[in-house]
Amino acid sequence: MSVISLRSPRAGEETAAPSVPPSRHAFRPRLSAEDRDVLWLYLLTRAALWTTAYGVRWLFPSDAATHDPGSVLAPFERWDWGHFLNVARDGYFPAGRGPWDTDWDNREAFFPGFPLALRAVHTVVPNWTAAGLLISLVAGAVAVLALARVARLHLPDDGAGRRTVRLLLLSPCAIFLAAGYSEALFLALALPAWLAAHRRHWPLAATLAALATTVRVSGLFLAAALALHFALTARTRAAWRPAPWLALPAVPAFLYAWYLHSRTGDWMAWNHAQERGWYRRFHTPWEAWGNTWESAFGHVQTTGYAAMFQAELLAMVVGLALTGLLVRRRRWPEAAYIGLSLWALGTSYWYTSIPRATLLWWPLWIILAAWSLRSPRFATAYLCLAAPLSTLFALTFLTGRWAG
Structure with missing residues (x-):
């Protein structure tokens, strides 16, 4: 069995075409046999x-x-779920309260996409937690199907999509795809946007990226990657005509900033909420690494938090290695997407939520799938390491401890 894994194209060739021609069923709306296997695997892991x-x-x-x-x-009513619930149920500034109050919960740090979806589903599902879990369940199914099809753009092997999805669903932080969090909904929009870009359907790609931006600020990193992909593949004057669409993902971020300004008088209210609640004030990358290292190994945190800071450091190393590998293989759009994510996460006081961010790094799961298809021993080693870590993270989150 041959494996072609994100090879290094010549200069200027990077995104003119996928590494291998997409299979004819890569964008087929009907479910293939592998798609059905992917959904079955998804339901089993749920x-x-x-x-x-x-x-x-x-x-x-x-x-x-x-x-x-x-x-x-x-067990699913933990940590960030409370912020999503508060926004969906009460809005961002209930009863005139806001960041001017000393006991404020900084809920404006969370983009409105998931709370809006939660409020909509709640009109049908009375229980808020059940509504959030349903959103993640449906969005996760869309995301894994799209991930399998993205994987098939690069890996010609039978079962490549299924293998990629398996690695994601057994990854250490996979619990967050099942909880009432925003990762599954973001992927359900971002991955189809990436597929649309590969088909040169730029209006659709930009629209989906704009929707992804309503869910997480990572949508702006996706938009930057799409813009770079567009610039590298547009060869004719006619091909440049959809370029204005690429500004669309910035609109939700601007509108959200405008809304917060209208209520607080602060155009940077989102960023300031991040600073107050999660210490995301700018620090140099080496300062952030040093502060995280001290929290992980300096015996200044309780053991539970120290273990999570160790996971943050490991996730940062994985992200840097992934970015370097993508640059080496001249996968410039994907490298930009991962690099911008790392810059945003790696320049605060200390690292927070980088392990969870790995769920959004689809190039990582495709590369790991390529390696596992090439080497059965690698596949076995990954599963033997990932399975206990996934269980530990799930137990940590479900018991109310901080899990990244």
């Missing part, structure tokens, strides 16, 4: 996570003496 969540209620209660395990949905 069942595994829900089973874990059920067991957590009984085996790891907050009160060891309790006889009541609590709500079946309680």
